[in-house]
Amino acid sequence: MRRIQAAPRADWQKKxxxxxxTWHTGEQPYWNESAFYEFTAKEVEILEAATxxxxxxxxxxxxxxxxxxxxxxxxxxxxxxxxxxSSWEAEPPSLYGRFDLAYDGIxxxxxxxxxxxxxxxxxxxxxxxxxxxxxxxxxxDQFNSLHERLIALWKELxxxxxxxxxxxxxxxxxxxxxxxxYLQDTAQQAGLTASIxxxxxxxxDGKTFVGPDNQPLGAVFKLYPWEWMVREEFGRHLGTAGTLxxxxxxxxxxxxxxxxxxxxxxxxxxPNLLEAxxxxxxxMMSWVRKPLLGREGSNITLHxxxxxxxxxxxxxxxxxxxxxxxPLKSFDGVYPVLGSWVIGHEEGNAAGGMGIRxxxxxxxxxxxxxxxxLFD
Amino acid sequence: MQEERKAPRMRKxxxxxxxxxxxxxxxxxxxxxxxPCEAATFNQQACQEAIDRGGYYWQGSWVPMSxxxxxxxxxxxxxxxxxxxxxxxxxxSTSYAGSRYADPPSGAGHxxxxxxxxxxxxxxxxxxxxxxxxx
Numbered sequence: 001m002r003r004i005q006a007a008p009r010a011d012w013q014k015k016x017x018x019x020x021x022t023w024h025t026g027e028q029p030y031w032n033e034s035a036f037y038e039f040t041a042k043e044v045e046i047l048e049a050a051t052x053x054x055x056x057x058x059x060x061x062x063x064x065x066x067x068x069x070x071x072x073x074x075x076x077x078x079x080x081x082x083x084x085x086s087s088w089e090a091e092p093p094s095l096y097g098r099f100d101l102a103y104d105g106i107x108x109x110x111x112x113x114x115x116x117x118x119x120x121x122x123x124x125x126x127x128x129x130x131x132x133x134x135x136x137x138x139x140x141d142q143f144n145s146l147h148e149r150l151i152a153l154w155k156e157l158x159x160x161x162x163x164x165x166x167x168x169x170x171x172x173x174x175x176x177x178x179x180x181x182y183l184q185d186t187a188q189q190a191g192l193t194a195s196i197x198x199x200x201x202x203x204x205d206g207k208t209f210v211g212p213d214n215q216p217l218g219a220v221f222k223l224y225p226w227e228w229m230v231r232e233e234f235g236r237h238l239g240t241a242g243t244l245x246x247x248x249x250x251x252x253x254x255x256x257x258x259x260x261x262x263x264x265x266x267x268x269x270x271p272n273l274l275e276a277x278x279x280x281x282x283x284m285m286s287w288v289r290k291p292l293l294g295r296e297g298s299n300i301t302l303h304x305x306x307x308x309x310x311x312x313x314x315x316x317x318x319x320x321x322x323x324x325x326x327p328l329k330s331f332d333g334v335y336p337v338l339g340s341w342v343i344g345h346e347e348g349n350a351a352g353g354m355g356i357r358x359x360x361x362x363x364x365x366x367x368x369x370x371x372x373x374l375f376d
Numbered sequence: 377m378q379e380e381r382k383a384p385r386m387r388k389x390x391x392x393x394x395x396x397x398x399x400x401x402x403x404x405x406x407x408x409x410x411x412p413c414e415a416a417t418f419n420q421q422a423c424q425e426a427i428d429r430g431g432y433y434w435q436g437s438w439v440p441m442s443x444x445x446x447x448x449x450x451x452x453x454x455x456x457x458x459x460x461x462x463x464x465x466x467x468x469s470t471s472y473a474g475s476r477y478a479d480p481p482s483g484a485g486h487x488x489x490x491x492x493x494x495x496x497x498x499x500x501x502x503x504x505x506x507x508x509x510x511x
Contacts (some may be wrong), residue, residue: 020394044387120510130392142388171504179510185395196434197409200501205494213438214495224500224509234499295511353387375387 001039001105003331003371008033009135019128020182023174031124032369033132037336037356039375043105044143050109050272051340051351054099057270058114059345061262062088062253073278074258075292075318080230083238083249092248093157094345095183095221096122096150101272101338104329108271111263112326112337113290116254117247118223120175121339121370123182125355126150129372140374144353147186149343154190156344161244162218166192167211169199170223180223187221199224204234209243219244226252227293257290257321275324286325291315302362309361326362334358336371409434410467413443413450415457418464422472423450432472 009015016024016031024031039047065074066088071081098119101109126146133142158164168184170176180196187194195211199222203210209217220243222229229235230252238249253259260276267273281287281303289301291313298313304325328335336358342350357368412422412432424447426432431440443450458464503509 048387115511118510126389127392127394130389133388141386144388146389147392148389169500171501171509173504173509176510182394188395189393198501199504200498202500203495203497204499210495212440222500224504228503228509229500232500232502237499 001037001043001103003035003334003336004038005035005332006033006136009132015131015135016128019131020123020178021128022178028369030369031128032358032371035332035371036132037331037371037373039105039143039373041141041375043103044375047101047103047109047143047338047340047354048351050101051099051342052348054111054114054272055097055342055345055350056347057263057267058116058254058259061259061266062250064266065253065259065262066250070258070262074253074256076227076252076256077230079235080226080249080252083230084252085250087248088250092244093160093219093246094248094251095153095157095246095343097247097251097254097342098122099340099342101340102326102328103336103338104327106329107327109338109340110274110326111260111272112274112323113257114254114259115339117251118225118255119339119341120179120223121355121357122146122179122341124370125339125341125353127182129355129370132372133374137374140376142353142372142374146341146343146353149352150183150186151190153344154187154192157246158190158192160219161192164192166194166219166221166246167217168194168196168221168223169202170196172198172200176223180221183221202234204237204241207241209234209237209241217243219246221246225255225293225295227256257292257294260290260323261321274326277322278319279322281322284322284324288323288325289320290323291320292318328362331358334360335362337368409439410465411441412467412472413441415450415454416464417466418450418454418457419466419469419472420451421469422467423447425472434471 012033013024021031066085071078096119097114097116099114100112102112103109125144130142130144133140166187168180170180184194184196197212201212202217203214205214211217222245226249230238258278261278263273264276275284286304291299294300294315297311299315300311302309302325336356339355339357341352341354343352344350356371356373358371359368410417412419412426422432426441427443427447430442431438
């Protein structure tokens with residue numbers, strides 16, 4: 001695994017915009033093709049295998065959390081339990097998730113966290129870096145079959161979606177909007193009817209959830225966290241309405257940082273896990289404290305002997321977990337985190353590709369930059 | 377016997393094509409339902425219809441709007457914007473068609489929004505107000 005400096009394409013802004021990424025430059029460039037990461041085929045095999053293994057392990061961890069009713073420990077309200085349990089039993093459609101991994105090309109990949117409910121940075125991984133590769137190194141390979149897998153999965157899910165229709169909702173936010181727009185595109189390419197509207201336009205007519213046109217919502221992809229939905233005003237209708245939600249409510253268990261200590265309990269010293277605990281750092285010398293329901297690197301405490309780094313934010317009311325500090329390796333002074341995607345849940349074949357975000361500090365936040373990759 | 381050499385399995389998508397994303401992304405500039413009467417996303421036909429109907433369909437979903445001026449006002453604004461060097465990224469007319477159901481919802485044509493009196497809205501979205509919800 002190497003980080004290689006490269007000259008950006010002359011008109012890279014135009015090219016990434018043409019691929020749908022309109023917010024490539026904020027306070028600093030978010031899309032960064034002045035470098036790329038190069039992997040060996042063996043390293044990609046390791047990442048792919050780890051992702052498939054973690055996928056299998058997290059499903060078992062969800063079952064364990066349900067069997068042992070770990071809800072309170074994970075900060076999940078009692079009102080959400082029937083939703084979680086009924087959706088776990090019914091196995092409704094599920095689309096995707098992203099494991100964030102620490103990896104240096106030497107040691108096994110380590111799971112930092114699992115964004116199983118509302119992962120973004122999908123368009124960049126599936127499309128924008130694919131076009132970058134076609135333009136720059138067309139003969140080389142990339143761990144990225146996300147686009148094809150998404151279309152194939154929508155086709156598989158079609159019989160379960162009423163009217164073969166999916167409505168996609170998110171906050172009216174540029175990044176979230178691009179993610180749902182891209183998913184809409186893949187759904188349409190799979191032959192589904194698909195529309196988009198902001199999540200606050202979902203209505204309740206007394207019996208069911210309806211769209212902006214007052215028609216019942218059969219199936220909704222929502223890029224909006226379950227932990228927020230269940231606590232909001234319409235949360236009380238979730239148990240009675242017939243709407244099929246993607247991701248399903250049981251994903252609340254996996255997107256919760258509490259799944260990390262559950263995994264460690266089930267698979268102690270597994271090579272792809274870091275020690276994690278609900279109760280405190282214990283004997284860990286260097287550790288990270290994460291809010292159970294934290295997002296985008298907020299309210300993280302990174303502790304090393306004699307040195308603490310904290311990030312701000314408004315999360316943490318539900319509690320925290322402690323995780324052994326991953327030995328993140330710096331490449332050219334920056335820290336990459338590998339977002340390894342799963343599409344669907346087919347055992348041993350869920351890993352679909354990866355995207356890399358890097359930061360100046362070893363905490364990935366919303367100012368991290370996306371850097372493309374390739375391998376031979 | 378010579379061992380057959382297998383070609384390595386490619387892990388990248390063989391083909392990545394987008395149908396609406398690029399257009400939408402450019403036209404929306406962070407907004408997801410570009411107003412056909414706005415200069416930067418102007419679409420002549422869709423704007424005229426939007427004014428007549430009190431809103432427009434975007435990718436099959438109804439967007440209620442209240443236009444306070446007749447069509448020529450928006451057309452002149454658009455022409456002025458272009459003459460000043462403004463960039464226009466119009467979404468195709470097909471993006472403004474394809475309603476789920478044949479006609480705009482009742483109440484369209486007025487500025488009353490898309491809700492019927494018995495439908496409550498805004499019950500989701502409060503926690504994410506002002507920022508995104510993805511991670």
